[in-house]
């Protein structure tokens with residue numbers, strides 16, 4: 001019988017101290033940060049769940065690889081290792097290295113996009129949408145309807161609505177479609193997996209209409225875990241082979257290596273079509289760097305090549321997915337409204353359900369983000385109307401479909417007792433839920449406002465005189 005406790009399948013060789021701030025100190029830190037945790041200093045944070053991006057702990061093998069990094073300007077050995085690792089994993093011949101995911105997106109989508117073009121996705125990640133819209137094109141999200149019900153159990157809630165995809169391709173005319181982008185796992189929609197069956201269906205629709213099909217593969221290993229455990233026919237297929245099969249259905253892939261490549265910086269895109277690669281390569285050289293390093297140093301490329309191998313280790317993936325699920329299960333049992341089932345890299349809290357008394361234009365998600373920081377020094381991100389809200393002509397908020405708060409778990413960084421602490425903080429959050437007030441925005445930029453917006457806590461409304 002295997003033991004029920006799933007331990008971290010690694011030992012710790014190097015540690016980073018955490019400053020244990022007091023609640024009073026955190027109140028001052030948060031005020032100074034304009035109530036936007038993106039503006040906090042990291043030493044002011046106890047548990048950092050802001051993102052799983054670039055926050056992974058590298059392995060001893062990766063650190064050894066750092067020393068092996070070949071810093072040659074052209075034809076670096078480390079580049080050849082990274083290129084080979086990506087070609088073997090994805091099956092795509094043409095690999096273009098970039099300093100991170102959004103640089104790959106900017107190059108590829110500014111080439112495929114532009115005015116009059118439209119992109120469809122299960123959900124465009126925020127930088128994906130921003131790059132597409134910045135090119136003048138339109139980005140339309142078409143997740144399956146089940147994804148909009150935060151408590152509905154569905155094994156592949158990250159799937160794309162393929163019926164709608166075909167209707168929309170015909171409506172917009174295939175020649176105006178920049179690309180269909182499948183985000184695996186679906187980050188903004190809850191870290192939910194995408195099935196192989198759904199990917200096959202998308203692939204055949206794209207082939208039928210001659211539309212480019214791109215996989216945003218930031219969390220491809222985590223997605224493969226779910227396919228093996230939830231989709232019939234894949235029980236005995238290795239995680240790597242599942243990923244390989246998924247790539248074989250697409251024309252290309254974009255990756256932020258800061259996720260499942262287990263590194264702190266890096267990205268790439270890889271495409272089947274040499275003509276497309278050639279067209280993008282010029283833009284790569286103008287803005288990122290020569291085609292054998294993009295925006296990366298040799299040591300980064302070395303660590304990516306190793307990380308892409310380590311991430312498919314079955315013991316690692318089991319620990320990774322199960323520990324995220326453990327946090328979600330505990331919160332759910334306590335009565336915290338969370339997105340179900342729990343996704344691969346994050347637990348999403350439904351802040352609208354937690355704080356039903358806070359109007360949507362007073363941002364219940366931001367209220368929870370601030371509370372978690374004040375009470376426990378936990379930093380996390382709002383994924384709701386702050387991130388995706390728009391305004392109508394009268395500057396009235398058009399809220400996002402959901403107001404979620406994301407607790408994103410860095411890879412190989414926190415232990416079980418850190419997670420137990422977070423669970424305890426939530427007991428306090430639940431106790432105080434009815435007292436919590438909303439926030440107003442006092443400053444915001446035009447694009448990606450959640451990174452730099454300023455907020456102000458709202459005072460209690462004066463009771464109406466009878």
Ligand SMILES: *Cc1c(COP(=O)(O)O)cnc(C)c1O
Nearest residue numbers: 100101102125127187218256258
């Ligand atoms: C992180 C991420 C990106 C952007 O990558 P960066 O490395 O942050 O620029 C794109 N798509 C998805 C799904 C992501 O999670």
